[in-house]
Amino acid sequence: MLAAMPPPVPSPTPAPGAPRVRERGDACPGALRLHSADDGHLARLRLPAGRLTARQVEVLADAAEALGDGRISVTSRGNAELRGLADGCGAELAPLLAEAGLLPSPTHERVRNIVASPASGLDGLGAADVQLWARELDERLCAAPWAAGLSGRFLFVLDDGRGDVTGLGGDVTLVAVAPDAAHLHMGGRAVRVAAADAPRAALAAARAFLSAARAAGTGAWRVRELPEGHQADVRDVRKALAAEEVPEAVLPQGPPPAPGPxxxxxxxxxxxxxxxxxxxxxxxxxxxxxxxxxxxxxxxxxxxxxxxxxxxxHGLITRPDSPWAGVSACTGRPGCAKSLADVRADAVPGRPGLPVHYSGCERRCGHPHGDWVDVLAAPGGGYLVDGASVPRTDLAPAVTTARTAPRTTR
Incomplete structure (x- = not known):
């Protein structure tokens, strides 16, 4: 049965230098625990590695039309969101998702946060096919009762060596460094594991995080929230899997695949x-x-x-030189009560360049990682483009300039 989420209660802001204390579980929506928005309820479906079979594509499209507003939002973790869901739609949505294999574990559905290099195994690049790792990790995750204790924000990142997803802020990051080996990164440390052990190592690292979080007593959701002296030690994985520490392992950094073949x-x-x-x-x-x-x-x-x-x-972006490539926006009005503007209607592309994200409020929901142009709705109308006030009518030239101008470190 689907349940509407209670309104989020913000955690107290810690004093400077003090560890953040989480006094409640995270309020991330799921497929069974919905978020109530101004345009109806929202369901977020975790899709490990973003993967959908052809049949699941049809089911998701049917669900969006029959139960929601007819659209599917793609999140910055490659998950899918259905919006505009009516009260009491659980009797239809949950069984439909479960029958299609989109809800393999009701107890774990919000913790299946696994991002993997999307082109892995398709274009001849990368040291290993990490899509296979993603499937095994998801199976292991759902089979471990303790893993249901992870936050809905805890993130596994699996990179095939090209560096396209390493910058997404994973709590546990696996990088293929050879066909038979991977580096596992967590909390600033790394160990080398056999490729065959990579999914098992990632799960062991997550368990080490939960142990550290319990010992800290701060209710941490993410590895970076653990207070000093209570860091999750990736070297625990070394003991379990006979892995060796990599003293100066560096995460590779590469661009995402361009639209096209x-x-x-x-x-x-x-x-x-x-x-x-x-x-x-x-x-x-x-x-x-x-x-x-x-x-x-x-x-x-x-x-x-x-x-x-x-x-x-059909209206999809298929070329890297499209001015809409790399342009994203939060929900904005009328779907979000916190938004100051209908940012999706106001969005303009600008000449291709840096990613640009339109936000209706200072939360900047769904913004990209790395360097990006920040377009923020301002009180009283207008926008701030990377902090500079711009009237709505002048957004196009301001965004074009920001997307193509040389950058200084933000």
């Missing part, structure tokens, strides 16, 4: 402002599978890249 039988498209209509989602088929991405798009595996013009005709 990915090898001979795959392609990558972006969703305008991070939302897919049910029709656009269905347009990705036929395919072996669809992988939603942290860049609010989809990698389509097992399809002909010659389909790209047809997908562009």
């Amino acid at each position: 990915l090898g001979p039988a795959a392609l990558h498209v972006l969703a305008p402002l991070g939302r897919l209509t049910a029709g656009r989602l269905r347009a990705l088929l036929p395919a072996d599978e669809v992988r939603l991405t942290p860049w609010r798009g989809a990698v389509v595996a097992g399809t002909d890249p010659a389909r790209l013009p047809a997908l562009e005709a």
Whole structure:
């Protein structure tokens, strides 16, 4: 049965230098615990590695049309959100998701936060196919009763060595460094593990975090929230798996795949402002599978890249030189009561360049990681573009300048 979430109660702001104390569990929505918004209820479906089978694509599109507003939002973790859900839709939504394999564990559904390099295994790049690791890690995660104690914000990141997802702020990050080896990073330390042990090592690291969080007594949701003296030690994994410490392991950094072809039988498209209509989602088929991405798009595996013009005709972003590539926005008005503006209606693309994110309030929900142009709705109208006040009518030139100007460190 779906349940509406209670309104979030903010944790007290800690004094400078004091550890943050979480006095409640996180309020992240899930597929069974909904968030109440101004446009109805919201359900967030965790999709490990963003993966959807062809049948799941159809089910998700049908659910959006029959129970929601007909659209699917792609999150910055490659998950899917259904909005505009009515009260009492649980009798239909939960069984529908479960039957399609989108709800394998009611007790663990909010902790299945696994991001993996979306093009892994498709374009010949990367040291290993981390999509396979993601599937094993998800199975192990759902099978471990203690793992249900993780926060809905705790994040596993699996990078195939190209560095496209290492910057997403994972609590536990696995990086393939060779076909038979991986580095596991947590809390500023790293160990080398066999590739065959990588999913098991990631789960062991998460358990080490929970042990450290219990010992700290601060209710930490993320590794970075652990107070000094209570850090989760990735070296515990070394003891369990005969791993060796990597003293100076550096996370690789690389760009996300550009919209367009990915090898001979795959392609990558972006969703305008991070939302897919049910029709656009269905347009990705036929395919072996669809992988939603942290860049609010989809990698389509097992399809002909010659389909790209047809997908562009459906309104999807298929070229890296599209001015809408890299443009995202929060929900804004009228869906969010905290928003000061209808940011999705006000959004303008600007010349291609840095990612740009439109936010209706200072929470900046869903903003990208790394360097990006911050467009924030201001009280009384207008926007702040990287802190500079800009009237709504002048957004286009201001955003173009910000996306293409040389940057200083933010």
